[in-house]
Amino acid sequence: MAEGKILPYLDVPFQHANSRILKLMKRPASAENNLERIRRWREICPDLTIRSTFITGFPGETEQEFEELPQFLEEARLDRVGCFSYSPVEGAAANALPDPVPEEIREERKARLMALQEDISTQRLEAKIGREIVVLVDDVDEEGAIARSEGDAPDIDGLVYVPDGHDMEVGKFYRVRVTDCDVPDLYAEPVYSDEP
Secondary structure (H helix, E strand, O other): OOOOOOOOEEEOOOEOOOHHHHHHOOOOOOHHHHHHHHHHHHHHOOOOEEEEEEEEOOOOOOHHHHHHHHHHHHHHOOOEEEEEEOOOOOOOHHHHOOOOOOHHHHHHHHHHHHHHHHHHHHHHHHOOOOOEEEEEEEEEEOOEEEEEEOOOOOOOOOOEEEOOOOOOOOOOEEEEEEEEEEOOEEEEEEOOOOOO
16 A cells, blocks of 8 residues: 555444453454554555444443543544444344443434544545545536545545546546545546646
8 A cells, every 4th residue: 555556545344442342342453452553554654544434332332431432533533434323133142232222322422423523534634635636537527527536435435526627537547636625525626747
């Protein structure tokens, strides 16, 4: 990734930040190791995009244990985050765990986490304003080109809108300058040069 041989994008399902909850989920990693891992990855590859998913309201999750999740996000500064509130699945071992979290609390925790992450994602996108990036064009319509950067997985992450990109071709790479953002999307203008 640091050498530009593969896209600098990782999707790592961290799931939670509290070690007891991670054990209940049968997840081996600890939040401290994950934060150090993220720091090292970004030292090696500063343009790395990191996406993850988390679960709120896992059976037995206390408010204090939940609070470790926003603290983790504040430190990790992940680019993209998805969050699910726990829901019982037929046959899952977690259904037998004590102290289920009421649905309204699971949903409220999810909403709090996602509100925080929206702020973090906005800050990460705002840092790209003024920078030149390479995009792959997915579509061109009357409003311009719709593309993806190396940090945008298809049908999952944001898009890069290029209003002045009417002459761009679908399936081709172009260099653009980011002019604005609106979570989860970027807005850009074409940069005309021989190479993307």
